[in-house]
Amino acid sequence: MTADPAHAPADEALVRIRGLTTVLGGRAVFDALDLDIPRGRVTAIMGASGTGKTTLLKHITGHMHADAGTILVGGQDVGALSREDLYKLREGIGYLFQNSALLTDYDVFENVAFPLRQHTRLPEVLIRNVVLMKLQAVGLRGAARLMPSELSGGMARRVALARAIVFDPGLILYDEPFVGLDPVALNQILRLISTLNRTLGITSVLVAHEWAAVSQIADHVVLLATGKVVAQGSPQTIAADDSPWTRQFFGGEADGPVPFQYPARDFAAELGFAGAAS
Numbered sequence: 001m002t003a004d005p006a007h008a009p010a011d012e013a014l015v016r017i018r019g020l021t022t023v024l025g026g027r028a029v030f031d032a033l034d035l036d037i038p039r040g041r042v043t044a045i046m047g048a049s050g051t052g053k054t055t056l057l058k059h060i061t062g063h064m065h066a067d068a069g070t071i072l073v074g075g076q077d078v079g080a081l082s083r084e085d086l087y088k089l090r091e092g093i094g095y096l097f098q099n100s101a102l103l104t105d106y107d108v109f110e111n112v113a114f115p116l117r118q119h120t121r122l123p124e125v126l127i128r129n130v131v132l133m134k135l136q137a138v139g140l141r142g143a144a145r146l147m148p149s150e151l152s153g154g155m156a157r158r159v160a161l162a163r164a165i166v167f168d169p170g171l172i173l174y175d176e177p178f179v180g181l182d183p184v185a186l187n188q189i190l191r192l193i194s195t196l197n198r199t200l201g202i203t204s205v206l207v208a209h210e211w212a213a214v215s216q217i218a219d220h221v222v223l224l225a226t227g228k229v230v231a232q233g234s235p236q237t238i239a240a241d242d243s244p245w246t247r248q249f250f251g252g253e254a255d256g257p258v259p260f261q262y263p264a265r266d267f268a269a270e271l272g273f274a275g276a277a278s
Contacts, residue, residue, distance in 0.1 A: 014039040014171060014203045015060060020069035021227075022055065029055055030066065031227030037220075042197050042204040044214040047224035048249060053207040054098075056224075057173045060205070061093055062086045073171070091119065094164035094172040098179060100156040102148040108135070109144040112163045134162040138192060154185025161192060165202075172196070174206035178213050190217055211250055215239070223249060 015037035022030040029052040037043050045053050058064040059071055062078045071078045076089060102111050112131045116122055122130075135141040138158040148156060157177065164172055174193070178186055194217045197204050208214050214221065215235040223231040223238070223245060230245040231238060238246060264270070 012036070012038060014074060015205070016070075016072040017059075018070050018072075020059065020066050020071065022052065022059070022064075022066045024055075028227050030069075032069070033224075033228055035222060035229055037203065037205055039203050040197070040201050041219035042193065042206065042217050043220045043222060044218040045205060045207045045222050045224065046209065046211075046214065046249070051224040052227070053224060054175055057095075057175055057205070057207060060173065061090055061095065091167050092170050094167070094169035096157070096160050096164045096172065096174045096177055098176040100160040102151075102156055102159060104148050107145050107147050108140065108151070108159050111148070111159055112166055115163065115166050130166065131162075134166050135159075137165070137196075138162045139188070152185065153180050154182065154188060157181065157185070157189055158192065161189075165196065168200070169202065171203045171205070174204065174208075176207055176209075178208055178210045186213060193217055225249075 013036035015035075017033060017035040017037075020030045020033040020035075021028070045056060047053055055064060059066055060073060060078065062081065065079055073089060074092075076085075078086070078089070081089060103114065106114065109131055112134055113127050116127050116130060120127075132141055132144070135144055138161055140155060140158055140162065143151070143155065143159075148159075151159065177189055177193070181189060190213060193204060193206070196202050197217075206214070206218075218235055221232060221235055221238045222229055225245055231241055231243060233241070238250075
């Protein structure tokens, strides 16, 4: 029987990634990447666009397979799991999509209830109680019968979070949870992530670009570039780091280790100038 990540043997890392190599479109997204995600902490994955942050989340859930390397979640090798065991593993992982991904034809209650109806045979009264408890946790029990079109961006994100925790997961993956939020909604989401992590002992992994938000809640920050981890540590450690990678990313510098131009053949040769380098 496959164990839930929340009940995996106690050790420092809930997710262990070793030698992860992924090539997409002829480009190495990950190049023998090694990374540990500590249990019970909030880990932020950061990096420039195209560095594979969302791809990394898909590898952790087994929705994408790498060309090489291993990913262990709660001691289980994701790439070696059968389909049945992979589904069981995913039941212990909550996922907050970048665009919330609410079902537009269902109201708030039914959006949160959807995973329970799909994957369990719980009686209706129990489904109702679970859904209302999750909506209460995100402050939206009173919005249970609203449709997604009636929600603000921040409310939609909170409904999606209620759905993500409906199975009481031990691990939650957040894909750009702060995008498009006004300051009030942003602070609500920050408080929810922090509260869930602190009170339930959840391990949280969030992909984000907003350093001001990340520095408030992250225990561990990982900066990705060129397919590898180029910096990691607490927000204080990252803020004090003076490497070219951190200076460029957190300082917003156009020039640095991450090139502005995508790799291409010689420009003059492509324009057809005579005598240009081949």
